[in-house]
Amino acid sequence: MELSREQLLFLYTTMVKIRLFEERIQDLYARGVVPGLAHLYVGQEAVAAGVCAQLEPRDYITSTHRGHGHVIAKGAQLKYMMAELFGKKTGYCKGKGGSMHIADVEIGVLGANGIAGGGIPIAVGAALSSKMRGTDQVTVCFFGDGSSNNGVFHEGLNLASVNRLPVVFVCENNLYGISVSQKQHQLIEDISVRSIAYSMPGVTVDGNDVVAVFQEAGKAIRRARAGEGPTLLECKTYRWRGHHEGDPNQGRRYRSMEEVQQWMERCPIKRLEQTLLGKRIATRKRLQEIWESTRGEIDSAVQYAQESPFPQPQDLYEDVYS
Amino acid sequence: MRELTYAQAINEALLQNMERDERVFLMGEDIGKYGGIFQVTAGLLDRFGPQRVMDTPISEAGFVGAAVGAAMTGMRPVVEIMFIDFTTVCMDMIVNQMAKIHYMFGGRGKVPMVLRTNIGAGRGAAAQHSQSFHAFFVHIPGLMVVTPSSPYDAKGLLTTAIQDDNPVIFVEHKKLYATKGPVPEEFYTIPFGRAELKRKGRHITVVATHEMVNRTLRVAEELARQGVELEVIDPRTLRPLDQETILDSVKKTGRLIVADEGPVTCGIHAEIAALVAEQAVEYLQAPILRVGSPDTPVPFSPPLEQIYIPDEEDIRDAVERLRAYL
Numbered sequence: 001m002e003l004s005r006e007q008l009l010f011l012y013t014t015m016v017k018i019r020l021f022e023e024r025i026q027d028l029y030a031r032g033v034v035p036g037l038a039h040l041y042v043g044q045e046a047v048a049a050g051v052c053a054q055l056e057p058r059d060y061i062t063s064t065h066r067g068h069g070h071v072i073a074k075g076a077q078l079k080y081m082m083a084e085l086f087g088k089k090t091g092y093c094k095g096k097g098g099s100m101h102i103a104d105v106e107i108g109v110l111g112a113n114g115i116a117g118g119g120i121p122i123a124v125g126a127a128l129s130s131k132m133r134g135t136d137q138v139t140v141c142f143f144g145d146g147s148s149n150n151g152v153f154h155e156g157l158n159l160a161s162v163n164r165l166p167v168v169f170v171c172e173n174n175l176y177g178i179s180v181s182q183k184q185h186q187l188i189e190d191i192s193v194r195s196i197a198y199s200m201p202g203v204t205v206d207g208n209d210v211v212a213v214f215q216e217a218g219k220a221i222r223r224a225r226a227g228e229g230p231t232l233l234e235c236k237t238y239r240w241r242g243h244h245e246g247d248p249n250q251g252r253r254y255r256s257m258e259e260v261q262q263w264m265e266r267c268p269i270k271r272l273e274q275t276l277l278g279k280r281i282a283t284r285k286r287l288q289e290i291w292e293s294t295r296g297e298i299d300s301a302v303q304y305a306q307e308s309p310f311p312q313p314q315d316l317y318e319d320v321y322s
Numbered sequence: 323m324r325e326l327t328y329a330q331a332i333n334e335a336l337l338q339n340m341e342r343d344e345r346v347f348l349m350g351e352d353i354g355k356y357g358g359i360f361q362v363t364a365g366l367l368d369r370f371g372p373q374r375v376m377d378t379p380i381s382e383a384g385f386v387g388a389a390v391g392a393a394m395t396g397m398r399p400v401v402e403i404m405f406i407d408f409t410t411v412c413m414d415m416i417v418n419q420m421a422k423i424h425y426m427f428g429g430r431g432k433v434p435m436v437l438r439t440n441i442g443a444g445r446g447a448a449a450q451h452s453q454s455f456h457a458f459f460v461h462i463p464g465l466m467v468v469t470p471s472s473p474y475d476a477k478g479l480l481t482t483a484i485q486d487d488n489p490v491i492f493v494e495h496k497k498l499y500a501t502k503g504p505v506p507e508e509f510y511t512i513p514f515g516r517a518e519l520k521r522k523g524r525h526i527t528v529v530a531t532h533e534m535v536n537r538t539l540r541v542a543e544e545l546a547r548q549g550v551e552l553e554v555i556d557p558r559t560l561r562p563l564d565q566e567t568i569l570d571s572v573k574k575t576g577r578l579i580v581a582d583e584g585p586v587t588c589g590i591h592a593e594i595a596a597l598v599a600e601q602a603v604e605y606l607q608a609p610i611l612r613v614g615s616p617d618t619p620v621p622f623s624p625p626l627e628q629i630y631i632p633d634e635e636d637i638r639d640a641v642e643r644l645r646a647y648l
């Protein structure tokens with residue numbers, strides 16, 4: 001199925017938004033402006049953009065420690081995200097969660113997660129709930145190659161499978177779990193083969209090709225919505241930055257410069273750009289405008305975050321119980 | 323004596339134990355090439371190879387359980403759990419297996435393994451990477467719980483832990499990794515259940531753990547100039563707990579503050595307070611006070627996180643509240 005001009009430009013815009021957001025965080029971190037940990041999504045934009053573009057606002061996602069891309073693609077507002085990263089009261093979690101815990105239940109973001117694999121059973125539960133409530137909502141569960149070794153991955157997939165739940169497991173295989181390469185942490189090449197054990201479709205897709213991700217995610221989400229059960233969708237991609245912004249030299253301790261360089265040449269944004277220009281879907285000028293206006297959005301998000309107040313001491317004790 | 327950081331002291335203990343005892347091996351996430359996220363195992367992979375310094379997949383229940391099995395069958399595994407927060411992922415292996423086996427089997431078989439992990443907030447890592455729930459493990463019979471507060475203690479206690487035939491939860495503190503102190507080059511042990519009197523004083527006994535020891539010592543220094551003398555005790559191991567040293571001190575001072583970074587409710591504070599209430603109540607001249615974390619998850623926002631962490635000011639406040647009884 002060919003994508004329309006609008007669809008392609010939408011995917012492009014989402015990826016640019018994620019890229020520029022992350023690059024800004026990188027800069028703010030380097031300057032010591034924002035506290036805590038930041039696990040950046042640069043290089044993996046096609047996965048979040050392609051998958052979430054297939055979701056309806058009423059659908060759910062669960063995200064990971066590397067979650068900025070997922071929540072942006074699901075429709076989160078940059079200013080509330082930025083304020084959260086700054087630890088401000090106006091942030092998505094009132095400054096209590098930070099980068100690793102951004103959530104907005106209203107737009108279906110059931111939370112980024114600091115526990116590797118922690119979101120998997122939660123996604124299964126959300127899917128179970130929509131089935132019980134008789135809605136046609138779908139849940140997408142994002143997690144990494146490293147997290148696919150955790151017990152909850154197997155328990156979650158099995159539970160979803162036996163109950164034919166409307167959930168799509170999206171494994172972002174960026175080839176590393178912190179410093180441990182996929183070759184070291186599992187002997188299979190395609191994580192999608194694990195679907196066989198749970199009798200569900202397993203698909204591997206080029207995770208740097210946003211069109212391919214969009215199409216495969218579309219099939220899996222339609223299956224889920226139609227009541228045909230879960231799918232395991234593996235997207236092969238790469239993170240350009242280190243595991244987090246404190247990882248020395250972008251992870252050179254465990255991966256070579258050449259390897260990083262090779263993957264940077266396969267930039268998902270450049271790739272779509274070539275298609276857009278080649279097929280004369282957009283002019284260079286139009287694309288330039290997308291970058292410029294997104295930069296403007298990020299500037300105002302940063303300004304909003306900077307101008308927002310920190311939480312008050314008594315806020316510490318709020319929200320422990322509802 | 324030469325000085326090492328707390329992280330280097332632990333590293334040296336691992337190295338010396340691995341050199342002396344072929345049964346000792348390490349398992350954990352990113353402990354090999356990466357050297358552990360706090361660099362505690364740096365260099366050990368080069369020295370001992372991947373058989374004895376194993377980078378594991380992210381599967382805490384799997385490798386902690388595997389360590390239990392290896393320990394039962396003649397090895398001496400030392401497992402690293404990157405943050406204490408992730409011990410919840412393998413709680414069955416720790417609580418129902420590791421801790422229980424020796425007793426449940428009527429003394430047949432033993433589990434000589436060490437589970438190293440760390441506590442402490444203050445790095446902006448939010449609620450799932452900053453907890454200090456080491457007291458959880460003190461609640462479980464069958465486990466030893468060790469809480470070193472200095473590089474010297476860290477090295478000596480870790481060797482004792484590795485040599486011990488029981489399962490040990492070895493709880494490090496993130497804030498301490500970079501602190502330096504004198505550490506002998508030679509191989510040495512520090513017995514479990516022996517507290518250290520960090521400072522002598524007449525007025526108030528403060529039982530403090532981990533970084534709270536250093537915070538208390540700083541406060542004690544200031545207060546001494548004002549004529550208030552704190553007696554500071556570091557239990558070093560919470561199970562077994564050196565009851566005698568604590569009780570002797572309280573009998574002398576008649577006043578007790580317990581300072582530990584864990585949440586106060588059901589923390590180690592409560593246990594030590596109960597011990598004194600049961601065995602030395604007649605010596606008490608003041609209420610027992612607890613300094614610890616509030617009953618909230620750890621907040622991300624820096625100003626809130628600073629309030630969350632029990633610090634010098636909280637210790638000073640507690641002392642202030644006891645002034646009326648001095």
Ligand SMILES: Cc1ncc(C[n+]2csc(CCOP(=O)(O)OP(=O)(O)O)c2C)c(N)n1
Pocket residue numbers: 065066114115116117143144145146147148174176177178243351380382404408411
């Ligand atoms: C249960 C648990 N164990 C360990 C960690 C520490 N940790 C955080 S991210 C990470 C690697 C995750 O790798 P992967 O799932 O491939 O995601 P990626 O970082 O590559 O996006 C690890 C080991 C954790 N957060 N949770």
